[in-house]
Amino acid sequence: xxxxxxxxxxxxxxxxxxxxxxxxxxxxxxxxxxxxxxxxxxxxxxxxxxxxxxxxxxxxxxxxxxxxxxxxxxxxxxxxxxxxxxxxxxxxxxxxxxxxxxxxxxxxxxxxxxxxxxxxxxxxxxxxxxxxxxxxxxxxxxxxxxxxxxxxxxxxxxxxxxxxxxxxxxxxxxxxxxxxxxxxxxxxxxxxxxxxxxxxxxxxxxxxxxxxxxxxxxxxxxxxxxxxxxxxxxxxxxxxxxxxxxxxxxxxxxxxxxxxxxxxxxxxxxxxxxxxxxxxxxxxxxxxxxxxxxxxxxxxxxxxxxxxxxxxxxxxxxxxxxxxxxxxxxxxxxxxxxxxxxxxxxxxxxxxxxxxxxxxxxxxxxxxxxxxxxxxxxxxxxxxxxxxxxxxxxxxxxxxxxxxxxxxxxxxxxxxxxxxxxxxxxxxxxxxxxxxxxxxxxxxxxxxxxxxxxxxxxxxxxxxxxxxxxxxxxxxxxxxxxxxxxxxxxxxxxxxxxxxxxxxxxxxxxxxxxxxxx
Numbered sequence: 001x002x003x004x005x006x007x008x009x010x011x012x013x014x015x016x017x018x019x020x021x022x023x024x025x026x027x028x029x030x031x032x033x034x035x036x037x038x039x040x041x042x043x044x045x046x047x048x049x050x051x052x053x054x055x056x057x058x059x060x061x062x063x064x065x066x067x068x069x070x071x072x073x074x075x076x077x078x079x080x081x082x083x084x085x086x087x088x089x090x091x092x093x094x095x096x097x098x099x100x101x102x103x104x105x106x107x108x109x110x111x112x113x114x115x116x117x118x119x120x121x122x123x124x125x126x127x128x129x130x131x132x133x134x135x136x137x138x139x140x141x142x143x144x145x146x147x148x149x150x151x152x153x154x155x156x157x158x159x160x161x162x163x164x165x166x167x168x169x170x171x172x173x174x175x176x177x178x179x180x181x182x183x184x185x186x187x188x189x190x191x192x193x194x195x196x197x198x199x200x201x202x203x204x205x206x207x208x209x210x211x212x213x214x215x216x217x218x219x220x221x222x223x224x225x226x227x228x229x230x231x232x233x234x235x236x237x238x239x240x241x242x243x244x245x246x247x248x249x250x251x252x253x254x255x256x257x258x259x260x261x262x263x264x265x266x267x268x269x270x271x272x273x274x275x276x277x278x279x280x281x282x283x284x285x286x287x288x289x290x291x292x293x294x295x296x297x298x299x300x301x302x303x304x305x306x307x308x309x310x311x312x313x314x315x316x317x318x319x320x321x322x323x324x325x326x327x328x329x330x331x332x333x334x335x336x337x338x339x340x341x342x343x344x345x346x347x348x349x350x351x352x353x354x355x356x357x358x359x360x361x362x363x364x365x366x367x368x369x370x371x372x373x374x375x376x377x378x379x380x381x382x383x384x385x386x387x388x389x390x391x392x393x394x395x396x397x398x399x400x401x402x403x404x405x406x407x408x409x410x411x412x413x414x415x416x417x418x419x420x421x422x423x424x425x426x427x428x429x430x431x432x433x434x435x436x437x438x439x440x441x442x443x444x445x446x447x448x449x450x451x452x453x454x455x456x457x458x459x460x461x462x463x464x465x466x467x468x469x470x471x472x473x474x475x476x477x478x479x480x481x482x483x484x485x486x487x488x489x490x491x492x493x494x495x496x497x498x499x500x501x502x503x504x505x506x507x508x509x510x511x512x513x514x515x516x517x518x
Contacts, residue, residue: 023102048137050263054078056322060437117381136313138261138324147349152458155187161225168417169214170410171401175483178205178398179222179334183270190268200328202394204303206276208373209400212454219272228290229269231255236278240294245318252310252326261312263324270332277337280385296390303393305329325339335394343372345380358423373399403454408445411455412436419462432473439486447489464490 034320049059050067052075058189061063061110062075074082148437158180166175182205189200216232223230239245259265279295287295305328314321337445338515379393402413413420413436420436427434447458465488480500487493 004464043398044438046139047295048134049140051137052078053324054082056320058322058324060138061268089437102418118471119298132166133313134258135261136322137261138312138322139260153183155191158184161222163227165218165221168415169218170414171403171407172214175207175209175214175218175398175400178396180333181220182334182396182406183226183228186268186270189330192260202305202332203396204333205335205396206391206394207334207398207400208339208342208376209336210373210402210454211338212456213400214455215338215400216274217455219286219334219336226270229255229259229265230272231258231269232274235275235295235337236291238279238295240298241317243290246296246304247311247381249308249310250318252302252308252328252331253312253314255331256310256312256324256326261324263326265478267327267330270334272334272336274336275338276335277339277342277384281387283385292385296387300389300393302328302331303333303390304329311515333394339373339384339499342376342380342384346372349377349380350375371401374401405442405445405449406456408448408455409441412444412458414440419458423462423466426470427482430474432479435481435483437485443486443489456511458465469495 021131025033050073051058052062053072054074055076055078056064059073062077066077066079067073067074098407139147158172158177158273161177161180161183165180169176182203185200185203189202207218209215219230220230223232230301230514233251233252233254237246238248240249241247251273255269255271256263256266257270259293279292281296282295307325307327309317311317311321311325312324317321353378376397378388378397381391382388382398384388406515412418422432444458446462447461448455452458469482474481479497481495481496484500485493485496488495
């Protein structure tokens, strides 16, 4: 027989290449292994709270957990209930019944390695901490970490925030001022949360504007510029609790996910709820309005501020999803919607006020007014279908102007990520210079005005006339410059194409007429 201790000793005294280690090398190896073990202990410290595998309550609510194999965690209540249920069975009679034991042995033989806790291969072998992914866990609060102090001097001023928005968003100066001041005050509310007894109330915002005027784009641009958690939700999928669709608390759940499941960061974030006009009260209906007025009533507690039970990592509450408590008192809500047919309500009200008497105006005075939404009042929104309690929690009402021809031309060429700059960069990769005449930009804007879909129409129009150019240009490597004119946009002529170093008098046909001839 060989001595296993000597074999183990010899194994530890050799390196990877099988050579004997000296005394100094042994000491270095021990130090390295000690450092590795200490580093592993640091990295293995849990960043998320343990969640009970049965009741899905986090450690902060359920208390200390029992740790079972495969990182399964069970809370004290569920463990006691399980033991009480198990103790009711008469195991002595079961074990003394040979027929029953034979049946159990037969059935268990066909399922090797089958068990309730055998979850090593779940999710590609990743350790999910008891089968629950980290996306459904709450970040554990560090005991040593202090609450971050925000310096008021470091808060970006409203004019700086607006200057950043001006680089991406054309026009809508009033909306950008309102958004800049709201975010600036939001930072100050966070900074002065526990400064004195005076509590600063938040000012939720309601954005009104026609489709394509830049409501969602304005908030998305703001999200990229600010270092604050921001979530963008859609009101069309919200329904009353108990019905198919997203629960009202799901909008806060998206903000929690955007903050990395950190409750403290979530409570200082911003939520933008788009398509808010879709939850207006349904008119002339006898069915239950589960996605209209009831959703407005359910959102009252969110807008005003209260402790809300939020599903972690899911859109609706269910028995298999942990819940986190989030206080919405310091969360800024921005609601936006196009509110179609609201112009008719405003026009009817204005015509009633000015159509009687010697100084009466014409009835069609406000029919083609692009700034008709600036005259909106709370009464108009009530008539549209928004309940007074909901509007009372949105004190700031901001309207966005419909885009005119000049604004569409500016959108094409002035922002940092303008559509024309994107195509110029695409052709620059082929060493081709793409240029647009001012008359061509006006023609594109005129076509977009006819579609009545705002800035969204610009992309569709440019894609249409750039198709032939993007297809034909890579065929000839000698082409150095392409100039788009108004005649080409209207289908009357071809674009001006120049060879590298000289101009070509006879231009190839690349417009839609040439495509029809083919």
